[in-house]
Amino acid sequence: MTEINTLLEQSKDLVQQLLDAHEEFEKDKLQEIFASLEAVEIAHLLESIPDSYRGRLWQFIDEDKRGDVLVDLCEVARRSLVDYLEHEDVVEAVANLDSNDLAEMVDSLPNDLGESIRSSLDYHGLKNLEATLAFPEGSAGRLMETEAIAIRSDITLETVLRFLRKKEAIPDHTVAFMVVDRNGMFMGELPLSELLTRNPSRFVSEVMNEQALSIHPEMTQTELAVLFRERDLVSVPMVDDEGKLVGRVTLDDMVDIMHEEADHQILGAVGLDEDEDLFSPIIPSAKRRLFWLGINLGTAFLAAWVIGLFEGALDKIVALAVLMPIVASMGGIAGSQTLTLMIRGLATGKISGANSRWLAYKEIAISVISGVVWAVVVGLVSYAWFNDYRISLILGAAMIINLLVASISGFGIPMIMKRFGIDPALAGGVVLTTATDVVGFVSFLGLATVFLL
Structure with missing residues (x-):
């Protein structure tokens, strides 16, 4: 059994143990279960049990883990x-959170609770929180940590080592120390490896990396995730418009963003939010799904109306009713392939104005090849079935037309939505399905009306 399978089995066992202990209200067992887990594991466990159990189990979670548990919960489960x-x-649970995590809490919790959290902070804590909240939602600034070590360039490595020994600890995810001048302007980084291997009498300015990467707070989190992935970063300094060091972003926050992006692409395709809570109450869950089900119903009525326009053809030639779902289905699948690749490419920053035209040519060429190949296949099958070469030719032609339109739609829809600030992962599938259904029915039934009646 692989390690991942072992972890999954352990998770299932923990859920069962937790539910059994809750049923019997075995306090010692409940405390033992939570004490053995990290905060992220506790959050996963809470998301794996019915919503009504979570509040009753909160008292058995160690107090020093509660804040991190709230951070690791998805937004719906947290609320x-x-x-x-x-x-x-x-308020007590979140008291020791970093400003970026605290900002996430305030943003996602009810306003009155957010105000209670603000009121509990001291001057510096409130100032850091407001500074983080001032950055646009979805920006790198919302992930900024102020807990970092900055050193001056005009001191020796021995001085840095003495300073670190006095501190006795360094922040997590520290592989380099940020270097600043007297005014706090970012100058570069001193890698930990250089600090430990170079002559202690040398100055920081002599061994630091002056070409070290830095980011601006208004960089999007999606762009930052791409940067972390492509550069294999552990942390990156953040500077303001004047080049002054304001903090850093670390890998642990970026892993969360990458995870959310993946969830968003998967769940968005079916009209669900990435924060969807599997065990949330029935009514709130139903409300969140009703909207997209309603949109889908509207597109279904549109497709039905299009079919109704060709009622005469369907009454006279039964074979059309049998074969028309094939055209729409093949178009939907082909379009979904292109749409998925486009959404993925836009999310990872691989698609831009410079290469989009080439990609459009490629997708159109693939659709033509696929259309011709499958037009021949469905044509032969339909001829063997209905013994009418005219229906076979019309079916094949409609197949080519719809696959071509599906490819163009799969390419164009996310590009247009992105330009207008609409999330293609959430709405692209609905628009694409409508396009391929309508074009598929119109092309097949329209050609049949012209050439068979």
């Missing part, structure tokens, strides 16, 4: 949990 808790319990 649901705090509904069962006293405001004082939530």
